[in-house]
Structure formats: structure tokens, C-alpha cells
Amino acid sequence: MTWATGKHALITGGGTGIGAAVARALAAAGATVSLIGRRADLIEAVARETGGSAFVADVTDPEQQSRAFTAARAAHGAFDYVVLNAGIGDSRPFLRTKRETWDAILATNLTALFDGAQLALPDLQAPGKRLVIVASVAGLKGGAMAAPYVASKHGAVGLARSLALEFARTGLTVNAICPSFVDTPMVDASAERIAGATGRSVEEARAMLAKTNGNGRLITADEVAYSVVQLLHPDASGVNGACVTIDGGTSA
Secondary structure, eight states: OOTTTTOEEEEETTTSHHHHHHHHHHHHTTOEEEEEESOHHHHHHHHHHHTOEEEEOOTTSHHHHHHHHHHHHHHHOSOSEEEEOOOOOOOOOGGGOOHHHHHHHHIIIIIHHHHHHHHHHHHHOSTTOEEEEEOOGGGSSOOTTOHHHHHHHHHHHHHHHHHHHHTGGGTOEEEEEEEOSBSSHHHHHHHHHHHHHHSOOHHHHHHHHHHTSTTSSOBOHHHHHHHHHHHHSGGGTTOOSOEEEESTTTTO
8 A cells, every 4th residue: 555545636737747747646656636637638648547537627717627626526535635737838028928818827827726726625624635736936036038927926836825824724735836947848838939939949949948947957747746746745744835946956
């Protein structure tokens, strides 16, 4: 028996990248995983791989997210661990950023966290329960050419810290994971945008992003998942309100 046997973990954005890596790691630790995502094919593939369940929903639609949480709870019982991971990014000069872009990024990266936390918290107010918000190092410092993304991730960090304090005496822990550039489809999209704007190749753009990490390479999704799983472990009950940076040493 492994440490997460009998536990129910829900992960948003579970079809690719960090979310899929977290699902695999938790399944390996014995947890039953419920995956929420917009693309059925992606989350169903990860569900088959991990023995979990897939629930299709756009987290920016509060009714869809609510139905998915309800269905996951009906399928596997109350949540023990909830990882709010779904997110999007964009990069462009602030004065060329449209209001629609701002609204879309805030809806996914911040407002959906508010909705998800409210849906999850009725299950989580007990010792051993865990809520992890996947934020970003962009939530800890400013960043040019990405104001909406940076603002949304500052909000994500603030939400995690506030919930950690508010619910600390229930036994729940709430923490934020703050990775830098991770080798995921989101970084692929960033590299394509940079290539289109600068004339560089996509490979050159990826290399440029990798160099911003302290170790000179992209962080892997599995490395982020490892830190998430550490925060979910029963021995991590004293870690609450933390912002765990995974950036290869950039913030050292």
C-alpha cells in the first residue's frame, strides 16, 4: 500500500503538461484521480493511463466547472487533494494588449481558481486535506510584455496565501507552486509567438526561454509534479501558505 491509497485527487487542466504529470505521480502513489479539462481526448487518454476518470469542462464557465466537481465527487467520493492547475498565457506589449486578452487570462488563471476553491473547500476542511494552486514565478515579481499573465499569477499567489491563513486551523494546507518556464504546450505556444514576432526559429525561441531559468534549461513537468506531490504528502502538514519556486535557481 502506498501513501495515497484510498485518497481522491482532483486536478484541473489534467490533460497535458503539469496536470497530466501530477495525475501520473498521484496514481503511482495510489490515489484515485479525477481530471478536468476542456479537451475530452486529452483528459480521457490520461484517465486511461492512470486508472482515473475524466470530466470535460471549461473552468472559465462556472456552471461547467461546478458540474464537473459534482460528477467527480459522485464518482469517487469527497476530495482529499485538489490541484488547481488550469492556466493560459500570452505575451505582447501592454499597449497592444486588448481587453479581451486581459479578460480571458484573468478568467482562466484567477477567477476559475476562485470558483474551483469554493467548490473544493467544503470537502477539504480537515486534517490531511490539501489544496495546491499552480501559479508561476511570474506571481512573485514583475515581468515585461506579459502584464495580464503576471497580474493573474500575482492574484493566484495572493489567493493561496489568504486561504492558507483563513483555513489553517481546520487542518487543511493551501500552497502555491511557482515554476518558471516548463517544457509544456504552453511554452511551445510562447515560443511560436516569439518566433512570429522576432523572425527567430521556434527552436531558437525555446532556447531563449530556457536561458532565463537559472540552470539554463526548461524545467520538466515531472519536476513540477514532484514538488506538488511533496506538498500533498501526509508529512507536509506543517507547510502552509508556501510559494514553492521551481526555476533552476533564478530566484536564489
